Amino acid sequence: MTKELTLTTSLSNNICQKLMEGKPLTQICQEKHLPSLTTIYKWINNNPSFAKQITQARKVGCQTYLDKMITELETASHKDVPILREKLHHYRWLAQKLLPALYGDKQEIVQDTKIEITWQQPEIKDVSPQVVAGANGLARVKEFEK
DSSP: OOOOOOOOHHHHHHHHHHHHTTOOHHHHTTSTTSOOHHHHHHHHHHOHHHHHHHHHHHHHHHHHHHHHHHHHHHHOOGGGHHHHHHHHHHHHHHHHHHOHHHHSOOOOOOOOOOOOOOOOOOBOOOOOHHHHOOTTSOOOOOOOBO
16 A cells, blocks of 8 residues: 655645656656656645646746757757657647747737717708898798708
């Protein structure tokens, strides 16, 4: 029977440090002194602060992967291009998912519709008798101009 590990600050810091260095969680869990993958997933499920630490560590680890890819690109030979292309594709996808604000597709909705509502009132002409009086002295009514 194996001894059940409990989540401690030093253990969580150790796991997160390895994640930030770009080591996958599956490889971290294979080390003798660290818990199994199942145990870590239980801790993530039951402890929100640990889950947040793991998420943040994975985001930093994603940056580490991208830094490693720059180094590989600079030192690659022509024979390594197909493999390197696949690695780059995978790490770009990972960066888009883990760090969408930095590396995700930009989605911007711009609405430039302008709606203007105005009330038009007809122009009223002065139709008082002294202005429009005809030869016979009677007032005539003029129509509104449009």
